[in-house]
Ligand SMILES: CCCCCCCCCCCCC/C=C/[C@@H](O)[C@H](CO[C@@H]1O[C@H](CO)[C@H](O)[C@H](OS(=O)(=O)O)[C@H]1O)NC(=O)CCCCCCCCCCC
């Protein structure tokens with residue numbers, strides 16, 4: 001789990017405000033996660049997430065002191081874009097990014113919880129499907145849902161996936177799962193805070209692609 | 210057919226050498242072709258083709274006079290990269306680009322030839338499938354083939370596709386088809402010449418993705 005553990009998310013402060021700079025830094029290490037799935041088929045997904053991060057970073061860089069927290073960005077964009085908001089700017093990018101992050105989070109959580117298909121205990125399809133259903137399915141039309149169903153067959157064996165997450169080093173599966181557990185603590189808290197912020201600010205949209 | 214007609218390919222000279230500069234310029238107008246298919250699902254395909262063009266352009270720009278024709282690029286890269294060639298550089302990018310171009314070519318040719326599914330004469334699925342089978346299927350593993358099968362359902366109605374190709378202007382279908390016919394002459398000749406060059410130089414690979 002070297003890949004993720006080397007770049008833990010910061011602990012959330014009491015006021016649950018997510019600092020933009022450290023959030024961007026931590027998420028920038030996540031796109032290689034999709035390389036761990038092993039097939040070039042996942043390249044467009046990685047590209048979509050990289051695109052989200054790039055969008056948010058561009059807004060942040062335009063005025064780092066003003067956009068110190070993610071909430072400041074949403075507030076400023078709401079003010080700036082009027083009726084176009086929230087389907088615009090970093091607000092839109094983070095709206096989608098948080099769903100990709102939730103996919104990753106639920107997938108990893110399901111793995112550390114030992115959820116598996118008893119008939120195919122070496123596969124991670126059930127874990128991917130659970131993550132997809134909780135994080136994304138609702139926002140995808142029938143066609144993208146169909147593409148997901150086909151793509152999940154390209155998911156690697158559990159052992160290969162865990163090994164890839166450990167940067168190919170041969171660590172024991174239990175050690176790797178332990179590191180994932182540690183990683184999930186702050187990661188889950190940060191992403192939950194983002195979800196809460198979207199709910200509170202009425203910034204979430206449920207259109208489908 | 211404004212989209213394509215405004216940027217015809219140049220007529221091929223007698224020696225069938227394709228000039229890099231004008232080739233790059235003409236192909237750079239093709240990626241919007243995938244927007245005409247109407248769904249964001251096709252964005253990764255467009256991105257792949259844009260990537261090919263960018264790769265070739267970077268090599269050309271590094272020495273425009275040396276890389277005056279596409280063949281000069283292949284020859285220089287063969288010399289430069291030794292055993293890695295042809296799975297490298299602009300040679301690899303053009304290897305894939307020509308397949309995307311052939312997809313477009315066969316699809317358009319099939320439309321102007323009036324090929325259709327008698328049960329669904331308003332759809333272009335049969336034309337897309339024909340183009341896919343002739344241009345790409347062989348280079349795709351079972352998974353990408355499966356994704357194609359799902360994606361073809363997102364293809365637009367013929368009338369909407371032709372209208373999109375005419376940049377949304379309401380031209381008569383017959384006029385649009387006439388323009389496509391004209392466009393196909395030099396386009397087909399240029400792409401055929403690229404295919405021939407790959408065969409002659411033994412530069413084509415048939416690995417699957
Ligand atoms: C020749 C063969 C034919 C092949 C057919 C090609 C098919 C290609 C289909 C590719 C789908 C890729 C997934 C991308 C889907 C995206 O459409 C959505 C919405 O994407 C958002 O859209 C917004 C506008 O509405 C903005 O542009 C956002 O961008 S903005 O930054 O500009 O604001 C952007 O992220 N993102 C998503 O659904 C997020 C996806 C996260 C993925 C999570 C993991 C799933 C993993 C599965 C593992 C088993």
Ligand SMILES: CCCCCCCCCCCCC/C=C/[C@@H](O)[C@H](CO[C@@H]1O[C@H](CO)[C@H](O)[C@H](OS(=O)(=O)O)[C@H]1O)NC(=O)CCCCCCCCCCC
Nearest residue numbers: 041147148151254257260261264301302305309312361418
């Ligand atoms: C959450 C939901 C989950 C969704 C699942 C996501 C699935 C996404 C699948 C996306 C597939 C997109 C198609 C791209 C396929 C590409 O893999 C191939 C090879 O691509 C080449 O690979 C080389 C290395 O081997 C170099 O990198 C080349 O790059 S280089 O420049 O670096 O040298 C690159 O073009 N290109 C291709 O097959 C070319 C494709 C042309 C497409 C033609 C039109 C088809 C139109 C269909 C219309 C009905």
